[in-house]
Amino acid sequence: MAHPDPDRLAAALAPFAPRAAPPRAAADGLVSLILDVSGLDEAGRAALERDAKAALMAVPGVTGVRALLTAERRERRLIAVGSGKGGVGKSTIAANLAIAMARAGARVGLVDADIYGPSQPRLMGAEDARPVAEDKQLIPIPTRYGVPMLSMGQLVAPGKALAWRGPMASGALGQLVDARWEGIDWLVVDLPPGTGDVQLSMIQKHRPAAAVIVSTPQDVALIDAVRAMDLFATAQVPVLGLIENMAGYLCPACGALSHPFGHGGAEAEAARRGLPLLGRVPLDLAIRTASDAGTPPAAGEGPEAALFAGIAAAVLAAMEPKRG
Numbered sequence: 336m337a338h339p340d341p342d343r344l345a346a347a348l349a350p351f352a353p354r355a356a357p358p359r360a361a362a363d364g365l366v367s368l369i370l371d372v373s374g375l376d377e378a379g380r381a382a383l384e385r386d387a388k389a390a391l392m393a394v395p396g397v398t399g400v401r402a403l404l405t406a407e408r409r410e411r412r413l414i415a416v417g418s419g420k421g422g423v424g425k426s427t428i429a430a431n432l433a434i435a436m437a438r439a440g441a442r443v444g445l446v447d448a449d450i451y452g453p454s455q456p457r458l459m460g461a462e463d464a465r466p467v468a469e470d471k472q473l474i475p476i477p478t479r480y481g482v483p484m485l486s487m488g489q490l491v492a493p494g495k496a497l498a499w500r501g502p503m504a505s506g507a508l509g510q511l512v513d514a515r516w517e518g519i520d521w522l523v524v525d526l527p528p529g530t531g532d533v534q535l536s537m538i539q540k541h542r543p544a545a546a547v548i549v550s551t552p553q554d555v556a557l558i559d560a561v562r563a564m565d566l567f568a569t570a571q572v573p574v575l576g577l578i579e580n581m582a583g584y585l586c587p588a589c590g591a592l593s594h595p596f597g598h599g600g601a602e603a604e605a606a607r608r609g610l611p612l613l614g615r616v617p618l619d620l621a622i623r624t625a626s627d628a629g630t631p632p633a634a635g636e637g638p639e640a641a642l643f644a645g646i647a648a649a650v651l652a653a654m655e656p657k658r659g
């Protein structure tokens with residue numbers, strides 16, 4: 336049988352450019368075809384493979400086609416949101432940061448790795464959603480805020496305590512981070528508080544591009560925040576800066592700002608370490624009620640949205656030199 340003509344093979348694949356690489360034919364007429372299926376869904380991939388194979392099979396001398404489908408692996412960057420202590424508002428900040436980054440035009444996903452208290456499904460208004468897996472890979476849940484997400488809380492029944500030990504916890508983290516994050520450039524990862532197994536697994540296996548640390552102004556919270564910063568710094572994960580949450584109490588009646596937890600501590604600590612204070616979020620009833628209702632303030636139009644937009648801009652600007 337005649338060896339397939341390379342020009343005719345190339346012509347047959349022309350309609351599939353730029354997804355089809357130039358085919359190679361062996362002497363027995365078997366053609367190897369490489370197709371780039373990035374961004375296509377299952378049906379799109381199948382159609383492309385079927386049509387390209389059919390086009391090649393029509394070329395004289397072709398006895399068979401072996402297709403290899405490749406998806407361009409986007410370089411996703413992880414931004415870890417950590418805190419030293421629990422309850423400082425880390426999850427609230429992570430959700431609003433992700434939404435504000437998306438509003439600024441970034442392609443952002445959100446991973447809730449807070450195994451011991453996953454609160455992102457509630458914050459993002461996605462409590463009833465359950466992710467499905469395809470080829471053993473989880474598909475992120477879309478949210479109405481343009482930020483797809485996955486949470487430990489979506490993998491178990493609501494309200495069920497996650498009494499996982501280290502290896503199980505880091506295995507679950509892997510499933511969330513290595514999910515099918517198609518079209519996503521940034522993954523904001525809400526870590527559990529402290530410096531435990533999940534943080535170590537995050538640093539060792541998933542190499543965040545950067546970390547931001549959330550603290551309240553109290554001294555105790557700051558001491559723990561410093562510990563969290565040290566963990567990232569030791570592992571050479573750049574810490575972009577500190578976000579001070581519950582920085583002053585915004586009185587809903589008169590609008591006055593007071594400072595029951597102290598003032599200026601986080602800024603001073605950040606400055607001591609040569610780090611920027613990326614933003615300051617007051618203790619604000621509107622933030623709590625909006626968050627609890629699954630309508631993060633960053634998605635709204637109020638002053639809180641502007642505040643989170645400023646923090647997102649600071650984070651994106653700090654990442655700019657690290658984009659490579």
Ligand SMILES: Nc1ncnc2c1ncn2[C@@H]1O[C@H](COP(=O)(O)OP(=O)(O)OP(=O)(O)O)[C@@H](O)[C@H]1O
Nearest residue numbers: 421422423424425426427452617618619622623626
């Ligand atoms: N700036 C704020 N103003 C008012 N309420 C806030 C603010 N930040 C967080 N909260 C509220 O504080 C509570 C704890 O916040 P959140 O769950 O984000 O903390 P966390 O640090 O992630 O906690 P954990 O470590 O337990 O997961 C929530 O009810 C949240 O709505």
